[in-house]
Amino acid sequence: MYCNHKPSAKAVVKGGEKRPEIHGEVLFYQKKCAVLVSARISGLPENDSGFYAFHIHGGETCKGEGFPETGGHFNPDGSPHPRHAGDLPPLLSFSGNAYLDVKTNRFRVRDIIGKTVIIHGGADDFRTQPSGGAGEKIACGEIKRV
Numbered sequence: 001m002y003c004n005h006k007p008s009a010k011a012v013v014k015g016g017e018k019r020p021e022i023h024g025e026v027l028f029y030q031k032k033c034a035v036l037v038s039a040r041i042s043g044l045p046e047n048d049s050g051f052y053a054f055h056i057h058g059g060e061t062c063k064g065e066g067f068p069e070t071g072g073h074f075n076p077d078g079s080p081h082p083r084h085a086g087d088l089p090p091l092l093s094f095s096g097n098a099y100l101d102v103k104t105n106r107f108r109v110r111d112i113i114g115k116t117v118i119i120h121g122g123a124d125d126f127r128t129q130p131s132g133g134a135g136e137k138i139a140c141g142e143i144k145r146v
Contacts, residue, residue, distance in 0.1 A: 005029060008109040011117040011141030013041060017065050021045075022139040024098075026117050030109040037088060039100040041119065041139070044093040052093065053124035053134030054100070056086030056107070057116045062140035070116045070140060072130060074107070082126045085111070090124055117141040 007027035015022030024041035044052060059071035074086030081087060085106040091098035120134035127133075 007038075007146050009113055009143050010146050011143045013039075013117060013119065013139050013141035014062070015043065015139045016067065016137070019043070019045060019138045021096075022119070026141060026143075028109050028112070028143070034103045034105045035107060035109055037100070037102050037104060039091065039098065039117075041091060041098045042096060044091070044096045044098055044119075045121075045138070046093075046096075047122055049123045050093045051123035052091040052098065052138075053118075053120035053122065053132055054088045054091045055084075055118050055120070055124075055131075055134075056088065056112055056143070057118045058086070059116050060114050060142070062116060062142055067116070067118065067137045067140045070118055070137065074112060074115055075130075076111070081128070081130050081132050082124065084130075086115070087124075087132075091119065112143050113145050115143050117143060 021043035075084040122135035124132035
């Protein structure tokens, strides 16, 4: 909880058919000049680095294996990766659990309502265009107003 305020939006994150053990939530707190993004994720599989790319995507639904309708990174300004509005720091897993709190001024909560949060199976290399070469989409959550 951020300064005892209720979040403005929330995404319930679930793994796809290949990774049903992944679950958690991402909360979005709108403040005057920034948004606090607070993620709590469990059930992450092991990978080579322990890092998982974490982005807001422009699509509206998590339907379908591999989440094909989530589209690309949320990028209303057409910036290169990793400067997309939806590019967030990676999650770092410890025994399958990841926690992240980050403040950003790249978007407002009202801009991302109806978008999706995606966790990728690998680390973001912060270079490969347009998505960071992070691999398959392993978990998804639809961002909804609270």
